[in-house]
């Protein structure tokens with residue numbers, strides 16, 4: 001595909017903020033869908049500064065150098081929307097990243113998990129960002145795998161219920177899809193005693209499951225009450241090789257853990273999600289499974305989900321929804337039903 005084909009296929013101009021594993025995957029998907037990428041931004045000091053985004057993504061050069069001067073880059077290239085894939089929580093660094101994009105007059109679409117439904121956990125900072133985005137007339141939305149598999153599919157499923165008591169999801173991801181830092185964070189290789197002592201002393205941030213349950217509650221029209229998180233280790237029943245650590249985990253040691261989040265609601269319906277991150281045994285793969293109690297009881301299971309793909313394809317299919325949404329932080333429950341877009345449309349006015 002040459003540049004003129006690309007330009008005619010879509011008028012949307014996108015920038016990539018955070019050219020890591022996800023940002024580069026988004027780059028490849030956008031090129032495949034004919035979307036024009038006008039800029040790439042990373043942190044000052046990154047060894048990627050000056051590299052061509054296409055080359056980094058394993059494509060032909062795009063003529064888009066990775067830059068670290070975010071404000072100037074955005075002013076010069078004027079993207080309609082910036083895909084941000086840097087980190088999870090709305091901390092000071094991430095606030096500044098989103099604010100820089102917003103002040104440049106561009107919409108933000110991000111994979112940051114907390115941004116799926118940021119107000120309950122990120123409070124004042126989320127409200128400040130919402131106000132800033134409204135003032136600049138642009139939208140900020142968090143999407144990704146959860147938008148598709150933990151919110152949209154589930155709200156569609158319960159649309160066929162007459163009565164609903166519980167909505168319970170179970171999902172799993174493989175520690176070996178990531179590096180040693182994630183394996184250590186999942187306590188892989190620890191004894192049960194070491195795990196329990198870590199859990200007793202750890203100050204953990206809100207789980208991805210909790211944020212997703214807030215988004216799901218909003219999508220179903222429920223009023224959240226208190227959330228709870230329970231964490232349990234997954235113990236190896238036989239020696240299991242861990243690629244991320246390059247070592248075998250002996251039987252009786254920790255392979256990872258499960259966070260089970262529950263969100264009680266004013267309506268009396270309980271939303272639950274159990275997310276397991278562990279070292280997989282041969283033959284295991286990612287899955288999402290949802291069950292409801294009530295009438296009728298409902299069941300939905302997706303096997304062999306390729307989570308890194310569905311994360312990024314969901315973002316790509318959300319571009320025009322975000323561009324067309326009202327200004328402010330607009331969570332996915334306030335966007336149209338997620339769908340495939342055969343053409344990715346144009347950056348037409350809201």
Ligand SMILES: NC(=O)c1ccc[n+]([C@@H]2O[C@H](COP(=O)([O-])OP(=O)(O)OC[C@H]3O[C@@H](n4cnc5c(N)ncnc54)[C@H](OP(=O)(O)O)[C@@H]3O)[C@@H](O)[C@H]2O)c1
Nearest residue numbers: 018019020021022042043046085086087088111144145311
């Ligand atoms: N919602 C979902 O389903 C989902 C799934 C996967 C990931 N995610 C999110 O996506 C994020 C990125 O994941 P990843 O696997 O792509 O991580 P990654 O490979 O570490 O990529 C992060 C990128 O951000 C850059 N960066 C770091 N700090 C920065 C800063 N202050 N300003 C600008 N750029 C900065 C890094 O630059 P250097 O390479 O130079 O350090 C790197 O290019 C995760 O943290 C997570 O929040 C979401």
